[in-house]
Amino acid sequence: MVSITWYLVVSALLFTIGLIGVLVKRNIIMVFLCLELMLNAANLNMVAFSHYSSNIEGQIFTIFSITVAAAEAVVGLAIVISLFRNGGNINIDEFNILKW
Amino acid sequence: MNTAQLWTDTLYLLPEIIIALTGLLALVWDFISPESVKKSRLALFSLFGIMLAAVFCFMQAGLDKQIFSNLLAVDYFAVVYKIILLVTAGMVILMSMNYLKVQDTQRGEYYVLILFSTLGMMVMAAATNFISMYLGLELTAISCYILCGFMIKDKASNESAIKYFILGLFASAILVYGISLIYGVCGSLNFSQIQQALSRPGGNSGVVLLTGMVMLIVGFGFKMAVVPFHMWMPDVYEGAPTPVTAFMSIGPKVACFAVALRFFPIAAYALRVQWGFIFAILAAITITLANFHALRQESVKRMLAYSGISHVGYALIGLVATTVDRQIGLMSVIVYFLVYFTANVGAFGVIVLLCQKGRMGEKFDDFKGLGKRSPFAAMLMTIFMLSLLGIPPTGGFLAKVWVFAAAVKADYMWLAVIGVINAIISAYYYLRVTVMMYMHDPEEQSSLSFTPALAVALYIMAFFTLYMGVFPGSFFELAKKSVIALL
Amino acid sequence: MQLSGISIYIPILFFIVFSGIVAKLMLSLGRIWRPQNQYSEKTSPYECGMEPEGEAWERVVPRYYIYAMLFLAFDVEALFLFVWAIVFDRIGMFAFIEMILFIAILLVGLFYAWAKGALDWRY
Numbered sequence: 122m123v124s125i126t127w128y129l130v131v132s133a134l135l136f137t138i139g140l141i142g143v144l145v146k147r148n149i150i151m152v153f154l155c156l157e158l159m160l161n162a163a164n165l166n167m168v169a170f171s172h173y174s175s176n177i178e179g180q181i182f183t184i185f186s187i188t189v190a191a192a193e194a195v196v197g198l199a200i201v202i203s204l205f206r207n208g209g210n211i212n213i214d215e216f217n218i219l220k221w
Numbered sequence: 222m223n224t225a226q227l228w229t230d231t232l233y234l235l236p237e238i239i240i241a242l243t244g245l246l247a248l249v250w251d252f253i254s255p256e257s258v259k260k261s262r263l264a265l266f267s268l269f270g271i272m273l274a275a276v277f278c279f280m281q282a283g284l285d286k287q288i289f290s291n292l293l294a295v296d297y298f299a300v301v302y303k304i305i306l307l308v309t310a311g312m313v314i315l316m317s318m319n320y321l322k323v324q325d326t327q328r329g330e331y332y333v334l335i336l337f338s339t340l341g342m343m344v345m346a347a348a349t350n351f352i353s354m355y356l357g358l359e360l361t362a363i364s365c366y367i368l369c370g371f372m373i374k375d376k377a378s379n380e381s382a383i384k385y386f387i388l389g390l391f392a393s394a395i396l397v398y399g400i401s402l403i404y405g406v407c408g409s410l411n412f413s414q415i416q417q418a419l420s421r422p423g424g425n426s427g428v429v430l431l432t433g434m435v436m437l438i439v440g441f442g443f444k445m446a447v448v449p450f451h452m453w454m455p456d457v458y459e460g461a462p463t464p465v466t467a468f469m470s471i472g473p474k475v476a477c478f479a480v481a482l483r484f485f486p487i488a489a490y491a492l493r494v495q496w497g498f499i500f501a502i503l504a505a506i507t508i509t510l511a512n513f514h515a516l517r518q519e520s521v522k523r524m525l526a527y528s529g530i531s532h533v534g535y536a537l538i539g540l541v542a543t544t545v546d547r548q549i550g551l552m553s554v555i556v557y558f559l560v561y562f563t564a565n566v567g568a569f570g571v572i573v574l575l576c577q578k579g580r581m582g583e584k585f586d587d588f589k590g591l592g593k594r595s596p597f598a599a600m601l602m603t604i605f606m607l608s609l610l611g612i613p614p615t616g617g618f619l620a621k622v623w624v625f626a627a628a629v630k631a632d633y634m635w636l637a638v639i640g641v642i643n644a645i646i647s648a649y650y651y652l653r654v655t656v657m658m659y660m661h662d663p664e665e666q667s668s669l670s671f672t673p674a675l676a677v678a679l680y681i682m683a684f685f686t687l688y689m690g691v692f693p694g695s696f697f698e699l700a701k702k703s704v705i706a707l708l
Numbered sequence: 709m710q711l712s713g714i715s716i717y718i719p720i721l722f723f724i725v726f727s728g729i730v731a732k733l734m735l736s737l738g739r740i741w742r743p744q745n746q747y748s749e750k751t752s753p754y755e756c757g758m759e760p761e762g763e764a765w766e767r768v769v770p771r772y773y774i775y776a777m778l779f780l781a782f783d784v785e786a787l788f789l790f791v792w793a794i795v796f797d798r799i800g801m802f803a804f805i806e807m808i809l810f811i812a813i814l815l816v817g818l819f820y821a822w823a824k825g826a827l828d829w830r831y
Contacts, residue, residue, distance in 0.1 A: 127714050129405075136398055143391060152387060159394035166401035170408075178410045179401070182352050184787060186397060189359045191784035193393075195777045196363050197386050200370050202773055204379045227802045245816050252823035 128169035135162035149201055153194070160190050230288040233281070233295045236274040236303060237343055243270025244336035251329025264318050267332040268311055271339070275307045285706055291411050293347040294483075297706035301555065301699055302346035302479045305562055309471045310339040312566045315678035316573045317464040319671055323576055324372070324462070331371060335468065338364035342476035351400050351410040354480050358396075358444070361473055362389045368468070369461040381460025388443065388453040396440025402433030412488040419491040434492060438499055445477045447537065448507040451530050455514075458526035463576060463583070466522060467569030470529045471562045478536060478558065482551060486543035487707060497544035500537050501636055507534030508643045515650050522583040524650055525568055528609060531643065532561050538636055539624045545631035548704055553623040555700040560616035560689055564608035567682035571602045574671050574679070588654055590663025597676075598669065599658045601683045608686045610651040611644055616689030616696075774826050785814055 135158055142155030164183045171179025231238075247263050247270075278300055286295045293299075314335060321327050341360030348354035366389065370382025404410055406429055407418035419425050442450040458466045485496055508531045515527035536557045543550030575587050575598075592599040608615035621644060628637040689696050753760050788810065796803050821827060 123714050123716065132401075136394075139394070143387075149383065149387075153390075156387070156390045156394055159391075160397060163394065163397040163401045166398065167404060170401065170405035174405075174408045176408050178350075178352065179404055182355070182400075182404075182410060184791060185352060185356055188784050188787055189356070189363075191780055192363055193359070193390060195781045196366050197390070198773060198777050200366065200379070200382045200386055203370060203373050204383055207374065207376050207379055224799055224802050227799070245813065248820055249816060252820055 125169055125173045128165060132162040132165040132169070135159070135165065153197055153201075157190060157194070160186065227289075233284075233286060233288050234293075236277045236281070236307075237340060239270055239274040239277060240336055240340045240343065243267060243274075244333050244340065247329060247336065248333045251333065261318055261322075261327075263329045263332050264314050267314055267336055270336065271307050271311045271314070275304060275311075278303045278307065287349065291413065292350045292353045293344070294349045295347065296703075298479075298483075298703040299347040301703040302475065303343050305475055305558065306339055306342045306346065306472060309468065309475075309562060309566060310335055312570070312678045312682060313464050313468040315674040316467065316570050317462075319675040320462065320464050320573050320576060322672070326372060326462075328371075331368070334364045334368050334371075338368070338468070338472065342472050345476040346479040348480060349412045349483060351404070351412075355397065355400070357476070358480075359393065361476060362393070362444075365389075365465075365469055365473065368465045369457060371462055371465065375460075377460040378462065379460075381457045384453055384460075385457040392440050392443030392450075395436050395443070399433045399436025399438075399440055402429050403437065406430040406433065412484060416488040416490070419489060425491040430492075431495065434489070434496060435499070438496065438503075441477055441481055442503065445474050445481075445533050446530050447503050447533060448510045448530065451507070451511070454530060455523050455526040458529075459520065459523050459583075463522065463569060463573050466526070467566055467573075470525065470565055470569065474529070474533060475558055475562065478540075478554065481540065482554060483707065485540065486547050486551060490547075493544040497541055501541045501633060504534045504537035504541060505636060505639050507531065507537065508640060512643045512646050515647070518650070519585060520583045521585055521588065521654060522569075522572060524585075525565070525572075528647065528650070529565065531647065532557075532565075532609070535621065535624050535640060536561070538628050538633070538640055541633055541636065542624075542627035542631040546627070547708060548701075549627045549630060551704040551707060552697070552700040553620075553627040555703060556623055556693075556696060557620045559696055559700070560608065560620040560686070563682045563685045563689070564605045564615070564617060567601060567605040567679055567686065568609065570675060570679045570682065571598055571605070574598055574669060574675055577669065585653065585657055586664065588657040589661040591658040594663050595669050598679075601679050602658060603655050604683050604686055606651040606654050608690070610648055614687065614690040616686050616693070618690060619693050771829065778821055778826065782814065782818070 139155045139158035139162060142158065143152055146152050146155060164186055167179040167183045167186070171177060171183075243266070247267055250266070251263060281295055282297060282300045284295050285297070287293070288295060314332060317331065317335075321331065338361050341357045341362075341364065344353055344357030345361065346357075348357055366382055366386045369385050370378050372378035400410070403415065406427060407415045407424075409415060409418065439450065441447075443453075446454040458470065461469065485500075486493070489496060511527045511530035511534060515524050515531065518524040518527060536554050539550050539554035539557055541550070542553065572583060574595075575591075576583075588602075591602070604615060608617035611617040611621040613619075621640070625637040625640055628634075628640065749755065789807070792803060792807050
């Protein structure tokens with residue numbers, strides 16, 4: 122058996138890579154991919170914990186989380202397409218009609 | 222697995238099933254009917270579904286059951302929250318009939334999305350497990366992303382949608398990671414089992430658990446727009462269509478609070494020192510910063526967005542107070558939201574009313590001379606503003622007094638003082654609207670045209686705002702019953 | 709040898725390192741031994757095919773994205789079918805009706821996409 126620490130280390134790394142990517146990347150699609158990375162880090166955690174505590178709930182959560190992420194990806198891409206058709210730009214820095 | 226149990230559990234889901242069915246039928250109706258059929262019929266159909274669901278919700282009052290192996294609870298608390306959400310959805314649909322006609326975007330999907338979003342919120346209000354909570358949260362959020370970008374041709378609407386989407390997904394990712402850590406420590410996603418795991422000796426400490434808790438709070442903070450996680454909100458609110466803004470300023474926040482009230486004071490009571498401390502600080506900065514931002518806004522819609530943030534801060538004071546006295550604290554939050562939602566929906570309704578062809582009616586200047594153009598609208602707006610500010614005889618006064626009293630009772634004197642000072646500061650921007658309406662001359666003389674549906678929505682909201690201020694007894698009773706169901 | 713803990717992944721580490729070395733080795737050997745007569749015909753993408761036109765990085769028609777989105781949504785939702793199939797015999801009729809409802813809801817979505825013209829291919 123591999124100790125659970127390794128899973129946690131991998132998922133923490135994935136989460137951090139995703140987090141840094143979200144903050145650094147300027148292209149919306151890249152930001153979106155990094156967000157998915159963060160979500161999947163959490164899924165990895167869930168499955169690992171579920172396996173080690175022999176409680177099935179974590180895996181159920183992961184199944185729901187994967188399908189929800191797919192639905193979210195579809196909606197996100199649709200928004201990006203409508204943005205692209207209107208402005209032709211998907212660079213985060215350019216979104217400045219609304220200012221705080 | 223007992224199959225008969227599953228069948229009976231399904232019956233308890235009737236309000237949710239009705240909403241889902243209404244949404245699906247409305248979707249089918251929208252694409253099979255020819256263009257010439259009036260879309261306002263769809264609105265009426267959705268309203269009918271919402272009313273039917275509300276009736277079934279009322280019938281569930283008094284039950285106390287856990288269904289689908291503790292995924293959802295059917296109790297008084299859930300019923301109260303579901304009623305708030307259904308009424309909000311109904312009022313928003315009434316407003317939208319006017320708005321969509323003025324903006325020439327009569328599309329059936331709008332009502333379908335409102336219904337699906339409401340469904341997600343209802344699931345959240347009943348959730349006693351992180352799985353069902355997450356599903357409800359995402360159903361709500363995904364529908365709201367689309368609603369924000371509903372004006373496909375409008376760049377501001379697009380931008381608002383993409384901002385909301387990215388930050389919403391970001392919040393979800395943090396939230397899920399936090400949940401996974403809590404799951405790892407407690408060994409379950411079920412609230413009651415988490416409660417048991419945490420109350421074991423030594424069960425409420427450890428770096429992993431605390432990291433999970435903090436991430437959970439950050440995730441909820443994003444969803445409820447608590448400072449410093451609020452930066453997305455004013456932008457999103459400004460860009461979204463006004464009735465959608467009204468919907469989003471109540472629905473997701475109220476639903477998130479329902480989950481927070483089920484989780485923090487009940488399941489995570491063993492950790493109350495930790496989350497109580499974090500929430501106390503968040504509440505203090507939220508109220509103060511949101512207030513100062515609201516002071517310098519030129520758009521009423523944006524001002525209401527910031528005022529909404531500060532109201533979440535006031536409600537958080539009630540949540541903090543639960544660390545000492547759970548009953549008083551929980552009751553104060555529930556009462557606060559009952560009052561806040563009526564006044565806020567109403568205020569957005571007046572903006573919708575001002576939105577005429579070629580004029581959005583969102584700026585302070587648009588309110589100039591409203592007292593002369595439409596005394597009815599000006600009077601209602603004054604009531605809503607007074608309630609948001611917290612002046613008797615409106616409901617807002619009692620709600621604020623309760624929250625502050627709960628904070629004092631819980632030995633959070635400093636928090637109550639910050640709250641009171643900010644309530645006084647907020648008088649400036651709420652009363653500014655009133656001053657604009659009564660002490661300035663109108664910029665244009667044209668009379669306002671609006672549908673009876675909108676007037677009905679405004680009247681109902683104003684009635685309840687005043688009723689709660691004058692006869693608060695029955696609402697306290699409601700809050701008390703729902704808290705007892707929870708504890 | 710009995711491996712335990714994280715060390716069961718040591719063979720995989722060997723595999724990664726070894727495959728890297730082999731790939732590098734083969735490429736370098738090829739570079740040393742192959743005949744060095746380059747001319748323009750030799751370096752073109754398709755030596756005995758048509759001349760390619762335009763750039764490789766071309767913008768994709770947005771229509772593709774709509775198909776991709778629909779595929780993504782319906783494809784992933786099928787995930788629930790696997791889980792359902794495992795417990796089907798234990799919860800019987802209830803599971804069957806639930807799955808019919810689930811697929812019916814997905815079908816409404818499909819018909820919606822169809823009615824809105826997302827499935828017609830237009831240029």
